[in-house]
Amino acid sequence: MLDNLLPIDPEVAARIEALDLEFNKFGIDPYGIDKSDLTRFVSAFAWIYRFYFKVDVFGLENVPPKGRAVLVGNHSGGVAIDGAMVMGSMLLDAEPPRLPHAMLDKFIHQFPGASQFMSRTGQFTGNPDQAKRLLNAGRLILAFPEGARGTAKLAKDADSLVDFGTGFMRLALETKSPIVPFGFVGGGEALPTIANLKRLGRLFGVPYVPVTKWGLLIPKPTRFQLLYGKPMVFEGTGHERDEVVAEKVDQVKERIADLIRQGRLLREKQISEEDLVL
Amino acid sequence: MTKVLITGIAGMIGRLTALNLLRRGYQVIGIDRRPWPEAPEEIELFQADVRKRPAEEVFRTHRPDAAIHMATVTHLVKQSPDRMRVNLYGTRAFIHHCQSYGVKQAVFVGRHTFYGAAADSPLYHTEDEPPMSTHSFPELADLVAADLYAASSLWRYPEITTAVLRIVYTLGPSKHGTLASFLRGPNVPLIMGFDPLFQFMHEQDAAEAIACALAHKLHGIYNLSGPTPVPLATIVRAAGRRPLPVPEAIFKLGLGRLGLPHLPAGAIDHLKYPIVVDSDPFRRATRFTYQFDERETINSFRTAR
Numbered sequence: 244m245l246d247n248l249l250p251i252d253p254e255v256a257a258r259i260e261a262l263d264l265e266f267n268k269f270g271i272d273p274y275g276i277d278k279s280d281l282t283r284f285v286s287a288f289a290w291i292y293r294f295y296f297k298v299d300v301f302g303l304e305n306v307p308p309k310g311r312a313v314l315v316g317n318h319s320g321g322v323a324i325d326g327a328m329v330m331g332s333m334l335l336d337a338e339p340p341r342l343p344h345a346m347l348d349k350f351i352h353q354f355p356g357a358s359q360f361m362s363r364t365g366q367f368t369g370n371p372d373q374a375k376r377l378l379n380a381g382r383l384i385l386a387f388p389e390g391a392r393g394t395a396k397l398a399k400d401a402d403s404l405v406d407f408g409t410g411f412m413r414l415a416l417e418t419k420s421p422i423v424p425f426g427f428v429g430g431g432e433a434l435p436t437i438a439n440l441k442r443l444g445r446l447f448g449v450p451y452v453p454v455t456k457w458g459l460l461i462p463k464p465t466r467f468q469l470l471y472g473k474p475m476v477f478e479g480t481g482h483e484r485d486e487v488v489a490e491k492v493d494q495v496k497e498r499i500a501d502l503i504r505q506g507r508l509l510r511e512k513q514i515s516e517e518d519l520v521l
Numbered sequence: 522m523t524k525v526l527i528t529g530i531a532g533m534i535g536r537l538t539a540l541n542l543l544r545r546g547y548q549v550i551g552i553d554r555r556p557w558p559e560a561p562e563e564i565e566l567f568q569a570d571v572r573k574r575p576a577e578e579v580f581r582t583h584r585p586d587a588a589i590h591m592a593t594v595t596h597l598v599k600q601s602p603d604r605m606r607v608n609l610y611g612t613r614a615f616i617h618h619c620q621s622y623g624v625k626q627a628v629f630v631g632r633h634t635f636y637g638a639a640a641d642s643p644l645y646h647t648e649d650e651p652p653m654s655t656h657s658f659p660e661l662a663d664l665v666a667a668d669l670y671a672a673s674s675l676w677r678y679p680e681i682t683t684a685v686l687r688i689v690y691t692l693g694p695s696k697h698g699t700l701a702s703f704l705r706g707p708n709v710p711l712i713m714g715f716d717p718l719f720q721f722m723h724e725q726d727a728a729e730a731i732a733c734a735l736a737h738k739l740h741g742i743y744n745l746s747g748p749t750p751v752p753l754a755t756i757v758r759a760a761g762r763r764p765l766p767v768p769e770a771i772f773k774l775g776l777g778r779l780g781l782p783h784l785p786a787g788a789i790d791h792l793k794y795p796i797v798v799d800s801d802p803f804r805r806a807t808r809f810t811y812q813f814d815e816r817e818t819i820n821s822f823r824t825a826r
Contacts (some may be wrong), residue, residue, distance in 0.1 A: 268816040269759070274644055275718045352640035355714020355769065358793065362716060372650075373643035376799075381569070452537045503732070 252286035254409055256342045260283065261519075263309055263381075274377070283487070284364060285334055292331035295464050296324075299509070300332045302471035302521040308339055310377040311420040312474065314385045316409055317499055318393030319401045320430025321439075321453035323482040328467055329425065337491040343385040344377050345515055346370070350392070350449055371410060378418040386411040388492070395439050398456075401431025402503050404496060409485070412492045415483030421474035426502025428510050431463035468492070468506035472498055472521050524548045525622075525735065526585035528571045528615055529592035530564075534630070534695035537728035538589065539564055539649040545732060550583055555594065563817025576726035577685065580618040587626040587735055590615045593667060595632060595699065605663040612667045614692045619681055628734055629671035632664055633689045633720065633744060639795035644718070644750075645799040648687070649787040650804050658787025673740055681699045684739035685708045687798060689746045692818050692823035693724035700756075701822060703782060710781050711792060713766035716754045718795035723813035723821060733807040747811040748818070753792065759819045769793075781815045 257284045270278040292298065306312065319325050326345055333341045346369030352358045367373050374384050387393055388407040396405065402472075413423050439451035453460060475498065477491050502521070508514045525542055529535045530551025543563060550565040551557070560566055565583075566667050569575040571592045580588075589663040592611050594604045612629070619627045636646040637654020652665040672685045700721055703709065720729075725749050734743065757764040767781070769789065777783040803809060813821065 252674070267749050267751070268814060269751050271718075271749070271751055271755070275750065275752065277752065320687050330771075349641045354792070355712070357714075358640070359716045361715055362795075363717070368641040370641060370643045372647075376643070376645055 248285050249283035250455050251282055252289055255286045255289055255335070258334060261272055261344055263339070263375050264342065265299065271366075273453035274344075274365055274448060275362050275490060276365040281342075286361070289332065289335055292328065292335055293492070296328065296462075297466040297471055298328050298332060299466065300336050300471075301519055302470045302473075303332065303337050305471040305473050305491070305521060306333065306341065306383070306423050307421065307474065308341075310381050311418060312383050313378070313415050313420050313422050314343055314383065314425060314471075315388060315422050315495055315499070316427055317404055317503055318389050318430070319427050320388050320396075320462075321434045321436035321455065323387070324433055324462060325396055325427040325430050326385065326387065328427065328469060332422065332469055333383070340447060343383045343384050344374075345385040346374060348450070350444050353448060354384055372412060375418055378414065380422050384414075384420075395451055397437060397439070398435035402507055404430065404500055404503075407496050408490050409488050409492050412477070412488050412495070413481040414494035415481075416477055416479040416483070416488075416491075417500040421476050422495055423474050424471045424472040424497050424498040424502060425474075426504075426506045427467065428469075428503060429465050429467035430505035433462040433467070434460070466510075470502045470506050470511050470519065472502050522546065522548045524550065524583065524585045526579065526583065526588040527551045528576075528588070528590050528611070529553055530566065530589065532591055532676050533695045533724060534604065534691060534731070535591045536560075536649055537724055538591070541728045541732045543814055545736070550579065550585065552579055552692045556814070562813050570731040572607070572614045576614065580624070584622055585624055587628070588615065588624050589628040589630065589731065589735065590671070591630045593631075593664065595664065606778070608663040609670065612670050616671065616678070620674075620678050621737060624681060626735065626738060628684045628686065628731065628739075629668070630731060631668040633634060633673065633687045633746070633796055633798045634661055635665055635668050635687050635798055636715065637661075638790045638796050640794055642794060644795060644797045646744065646797065647799050648744055648802065653715070654787070654790070654798065656787065657746065660785040661813055662820045670805045672700055682738050682740045682775070684734045686803075687742070687787055688722075688727055688730070689743045690719065690721040691724040691727045692721045692822045695724055695823050696723070696822060696825055701749055704760050704762055704822070706780070707762060708765045709762045709778070710762070710765045710767045710772065711754060711757070712772055712789065713768045715776040715793040716752045717791070717793060718750035718797055719753050719756055720746050720750040720795075720797050721756075721815075721818060722811055723818040726811040726813055729812070730803070730807075730809050733809045734803075737807045739803075739806055743803040743806070744800040745803050746800040747813070747817040750795065750797050751815050756819060759816065761823045
């Protein structure tokens, strides 16, 4: 789709080659991921990931190198920079690289360009059927159980957690997938939102339009901390009563809160890498 | 020798299915309003409307063992006023005649567009999913209703082995079908910023799959597909056409003019979002495998004269 517009980074190309995906004669995987588009996008994104931002990633070894798993973590700023950085860490730092499938809010696929970009890189509207199918195919799912309420946190609340949805837990139970909790710190500094304009958002078909300290919706170059915790495996069928599932969700939420807390201490140099309990 | 009656036999898939069944050793008879002048002489043809008395007479006198219903109007380019009547009353007549004249096995050939296209629809629809497009694409409502109506014979007439097939777009040297018409011109207008996955199979493979459904006496609803899906713009380029992305607002205004296709507004969703079906149950039940992969299928269309 963007043939020849974006240059290919040979290192990125090797990493895309190493992904556990099956491409057909047109270089398309069964879920519509376009090998050539993905290589070009990730090549461009690698610059942002490595030089514009900087991400200190810890506990990458906690993400299974293959097979089904659900990455579950926090939103930490006005737009989902956190999601992009998780993608970056899995594609550009993890050995072997993996491509997470994020479960997107419905509004994203309604936008021209965004829809095309997301479709060709394996990013779908969050939908239990879709997620279950991908997990059963041994894919990696990325979920933010706070949803749009999570990105709507203002900068002052960036390290806190709002209510968690429970869909990810039922999905993990039903498909017997491990949950890998992660904490992400620094989004509030990159994009310090002071208000969200909901009415203006409705006009554009988005949940809200964030306003930053400097007005513009441009993040400043920032160093982030991203901590992956040990996989959590829960027993069950996914058809348990709500309170049973909620209790398991709380365990994950507490773990994520703990990872955020450690990430914050690390960021402020109050602890060092050796002190981390992932 | 098993006697099979095909309604809509003069259509492209009807013809290919008839020839396929002939090769497999079936005795084939057919009903269509349209003629099929170059049909092999082993095939007995009756030029009749499936809803009318002469068609019933064919069932009555020939007593087929099996019947395949393909007499549905599916093209959207020409809106014929009796399309809905053909599709619904035709399906009803077909099922009634099967029941009245001792047909043991019925196959209804429907479309995968049943599921509809939307921003939040999952890739790989399963047969239990409801049709989600009738409100946004009312022109497809009759096909959706015909599909559901045909499926009702699964419980209405359990003594008839009934298969309802939801088949993806077909493509091939005949240059017939929804996708082929869309790819007709040298420039193919697309909706800017969207590039849905399209699922298609070679027309020969489609006929083979329908014959497989018959041979394996399928009973139930089955999605039917060939190779893995391909983005629409990639198909356009592989077919030797030029993709011409047009902003959605202009596309809507210009439908039927400015060289844009004559499509109902609801079709725009089908150019923005994918309809992709899971056909694993069909493959497991019939061990069907396609002969033409995605590239060979497009090439056969591109190079046909």
